[in-house]
Structure formats: structure tokens, C-alpha cells
Amino acid sequence: MDRVHVEPGAVGGAVRIPSSKSIGHRAIICAGLTDGVSTIHNVTMSKDIEATIGAMKALEASIECGKEGALRVVGLRSRTAARDRIVSIDCHESGSTLRFMIPLAAALGIPAQFSGQGRLAERPLDVYYDLFRKQKLRYETQSGGLPLVVLDPLQPGTFSVAGNISSQFITGLLLALPLLQQDSVIEVTAPLESIPYVDLTLQVLRTFGITVEHQGYERFQIPGGQRYEAQECTVEGDYSQAAFFMAAAAVAGKKEGLCLEGLSPCSAQGDRVICDILQSMGARIVWEREDAVKVYPCEKLRGRTLDVSQCPDLVPILAVLGAFAEGTTAIINAQRLRYKESDRLAAVWEELSAVGVNIEQTEDGLRIAGRPNGGYPGGEAKSWNDHRIAMAMAILALKTQGGVSLTGAGSVAKSWPSFWEDLTRIGGVLHE
Numbered sequence: 001m002d003r004v005h006v007e008p009g010a011v012g013g014a015v016r017i018p019s020s021k022s023i024g025h026r027a028i029i030c031a032g033l034t035d036g037v038s039t040i041h042n043v044t045m046s047k048d049i050e051a052t053i054g055a056m057k058a059l060e061a062s063i064e065c066g067k068e069g070a071l072r073v074v075g076l077r078s079r080t081a082a083r084d085r086i087v088s089i090d091c092h093e094s095g096s097t098l099r100f101m102i103p104l105a106a107a108l109g110i111p112a113q114f115s116g117q118g119r120l121a122e123r124p125l126d127v128y129y130d131l132f133r134k135q136k137l138r139y140e141t142q143s144g145g146l147p148l149v150v151l152d153p154l155q156p157g158t159f160s161v162a163g164n165i166s167s168q169f170i171t172g173l174l175l176a177l178p179l180l181q182q183d184s185v186i187e188v189t190a191p192l193e194s195i196p197y198v199d200l201t202l203q204v205l206r207t208f209g210i211t212v213e214h215q216g217y218e219r220f221q222i223p224g225g226q227r228y229e230a231q232e233c234t235v236e237g238d239y240s241q242a243a244f245f246m247a248a249a250a251v252a253g254k255k256e257g258l259c260l261e262g263l264s265p266c267s268a269q270g271d272r273v274i275c276d277i278l279q280s281m282g283a284r285i286v287w288e289r290e291d292a293v294k295v296y297p298c299e300k301l302r303g304r305t306l307d308v309s310q311c312p313d314l315v316p317i318l319a320v321l322g323a324f325a326e327g328t329t330a331i332i333n334a335q336r337l338r339y340k341e342s343d344r345l346a347a348v349w350e351e352l353s354a355v356g357v358n359i360e361q362t363e364d365g366l367r368i369a370g371r372p373n374g375g376y377p378g379g380e381a382k383s384w385n386d387h388r389i390a391m392a393m394a395i396l397a398l399k400t401q402g403g404v405s406l407t408g409a410g411s412v413a414k415s416w417p418s419f420w421e422d423l424t425r426i427g428g429v430l431h432e
């Protein structure tokens with residue numbers, strides 16, 4: 001589906017949220033590194049998750065999809081991985097897959113070529129190139145981008161990594177370094193952003209029997225010679241995705257509220273902060289059950305200053321919330337948003353402006369002068385081939401006068417292939 005028109009209207013009822021993409025990537029990788037058989041329950045298939053499955057299969061893990069989304073993973077350590085040929089790994093458009101797999105293949109001593117599509121080739125990788133140069137590892141790039149070929153095995157040692165470009169480099173190293181024979185250290189040289197994603201990595205590593213010692217987020221000590229242990233685990237619901245429907249319920253919800261199922265109230269996902277943000281803007285959120293939260297409509301959301309350095313994926317939907325909030329909503333510390341599936345600051349600014357929102361780009365984010373009653377005319381919008389822009393525009397459409405006609409609607413498949421069906425399920429009216 002490329003084009004969809006989302007009508008204005010109210011949402012309500014109940015919906016199950018897809019499982020966490022971030023935890024899914026990590027669990028699949030860790031399971032693929034064991035020498036046994038793991039079962040991962042509740043994996044939502046998406047293009048990004050398929051990229052990670054494909055990557056682990058290329059490294060000779062065996063992964064099969066069983067009943068109700070459970071993955072059966074036979075770890076590659078029980079097989080003889082080919083080390084004498086270059087393995088091809090297609091990361092599609094998934095930054096996580098690319099940045100997690102690069103050090104991993106090198107730590108396994110497997111020469112690999114990494115390719116990808118869309119904007120992936122432009123997303124930064126210099127942090128790894130610097131590390132490779134320090135270790136004198138041979139690598140080749142296409143004018144600094146993809147395809148990238150890494151030929152030599154990663155060596156244990158001390159890795160200095162800036163923390164303010166992407167936490168995915170730290171995660172990649174944390175997944176890879178336990179496989180090396182000697183101990184390693186990661187020193188984070190600039191302040192770490194997206195810290196909760198590193199916490200998620202440490203949590204999943206612990207589940208699979210891997211130890212990492214750390215004092216704060218500046219220094220990580222990774223003992224070498226560790227073994228990933230096969231596990232049975234379940235992936236919880238995704239707060240980055242839930243945020244779209246929570247926002248829909250707050251700005252365009254039916255009186256009885258919208259119930260979101262499958263979330264863990266004490267999750268380590270950083271985007272769980274959407275609950276606090278919505279509450280601080282005036283929305284009412286009530287946990288109905290252990291795994292189900294209800295969000296009620298809010299007559300007048302209040303604009304706020306939101307520091308997104310630890311929750312970058314929320315930005316598109318936070319900007320939509322700002323459009324319906326009284327006063328100014330300032331989104332700050334969002335520089336890295338320029339290097340996601342699109343330049344998300346430019347994309348949000350252009351698309352929200354196009355449907356009538358008063359928004360400006362600032363040096364490090366966005367500033368929105370909101371209107372609690374909405375009343376935006378709506379109109380044409382495009383997704384920039386970015387799932388989070390498409391989903392944010394769909395939610396904004398619910399409270400416009402004429403709805404929004406969106407091109408590039410299929411981009412949601414990157415993280416939430418059933419997004420349009422689920423939006424219909426909670427009352428959204430769509431025309432293709």
C-alpha cells in the first residue's frame with residue numbers, strides 16, 4: 001500500500017501492541033550466538049527484524065518461525081561457520097542490524113560484506129572505521145558508505161567510542177566483545193545518549209548468561225572467553241510503537257479511553273517515558289491490568305520542553321502532541337534525529353507545516369506553537385520512506401478538518417507491518 005487517506009475521527013477500544021523491535025534484535029542475536037537451541041516468544045515480524053534474522057542466518061545460525069510468533073533459534077556456535085569466504089549480510093534499512101552485526105562478524109572472525117537500502121548507506125559508521133584503523137583491520141567502503149567489507153578479525157583491547165553519535169556502536173561492541181578470548185574495555189568519550197538502549201542490551205546479555213561490569217556509562221569491562229547460553233524468553237510490547245496510539249487516545253480518543261495491551265509497566269525501554277510525558281502534559285493514564293494500560297482523552301494538553309536525548313524515536317509523535325497542546329512545545333537535544341531513516345527534524349517540520357501546524361526547526365530540535373483544539377485543515381503529506389513519520393502523520397490526521405492523504409504509507413513495514421489494520425481496529429477510517 002503506497003497511498004492512504006486517513007479521515008478525522010475518534011479512536012477507542014483495545015489493541016495489542018507489537019513486540020519491542022529493540023529487544024527482538026538483541027534476543028535473536030544472542031540466541032544465534034549460543035551453542036544450543038533457544039525459543040523466543042512473541043516476536044513481531046517486521047522488515048528490520050527480518051534483516052537481523054537474515055544476518056544471523058548468513059552467519060549460520062538456524063532460525064525458524066513457529067506457532068504464534070515464536071522463533072526457534074539454533075545457535076551458530078554448534079556449527080562450523082565458514083571463515084574462508086566473504087559472507088554477504090543485507091541489513092535492508094535497519095541501522096540496528098548494521099551496527100550490531102559489523103563488530104559481531106569481525107569478532108567471530110568471519111569476513112563479511114554489509115549492504116543496505118534507503119538511507120542506511122548515509123548513516124554514520126565512522127566510529128567503527130576509527131576503531132578498525134587503530135587495530136589495523138582491513139576494510140573497504142564504497143566512498144565511505146555501503147557496501148562495506150570487513151576482512152580481518154576484531155582483536156580484544158580498549159575501545160574509545162563517542163557516546164553522542166549512536167548508542168548502537170556501544171551495543172554492537174557489547175554483543176561482540178564477550179566472544180573474544182581476552183578481556184576488553186569500552187571507554188565512552190563523549191556523554192552517552194540513548195542510554196536506555198544500552199541498558200536493554202545489558203539486560204538481554206544477562207538473560208543469555210553474559211557478564212559485563214560497568215561503572216556508570218563511561219566504562220564497560222567485558223571479560224573475554226564467555227559463552228552465550230541458550231534460553232527461552234518472551235519479548236514484551238514496544239513503547240516506541242505504543243506512543244503513537246497513546247497520543248491518538250490523548251488527542252482524539254473516545255471518552256471511554258483506549259486500552260493498549262502487551263506492555264510491561266516496569267520495562268527498561270527508554271520510550272516508556274511517553275507515559276510520564278503524556279501525564280505531565282495533562283493526559284490520564286491508568287494501568288488496568290499487569291500488561292494493559294488505558295489512555296483517556298485530554299481536553300487541553302499543555303505544551304512542555306522535552307529533552308529527547310534518551311528517547312529519540314519519540315520525536316515525530318511528540319511533535320504531533322505539541323501541535324495539539326496549549327502554548328509552546330520545545331523538543332531539545334535532538335541533533336541525532338538528522339541521521340535516522342530520514343532527517344527526522346526536516347521531515348517533521350516540513351510535513352507538519354504542510355498540514356497547517358506552526359512549527360520551526362531550531363539548532364537542536366523543534367519548536368511548536370500548538371492549538372489545543374486542532375482545527376488544522378489537513379491535506380497532502382509524505383512519509384519520507386520513514387515509518388515513524390508515516391505513523392505520526394496518521395495520528396495527526398485524526399484531528400484535522402479534512403484528514404491527511406499520505407504517500408509512502410507502506411514504510412510502516414519497517415517496524416509495524418499491521419499498523420494500518422491496527423489503526424482501523426481502534427476506529428481509524430482509511431481509504432486506499
Ligand SMILES: O=C(O)C1=C[C@@H](OP(=O)(O)O)[C@@H](O)[C@H](O)C1
Binds near residue numbers: 022096165193194312
Ligand atoms: O539500540 C537500539 O535498539 C536503538 C537505538 C537508538 O538509536 P541511537 O542510539 O542511534 O539513538 C534508536 O533510535 C533506534 O531506533 C534503536
Ligand SMILES: C=C(OP(=O)(O)O)C(=O)O
Binds near residue numbers: 048093340341388
Ligand atoms: C531509527 C530506528 O531504527 P534503526 O536505527 O534500527 O534503523 C527506528 O526504528 O526509528
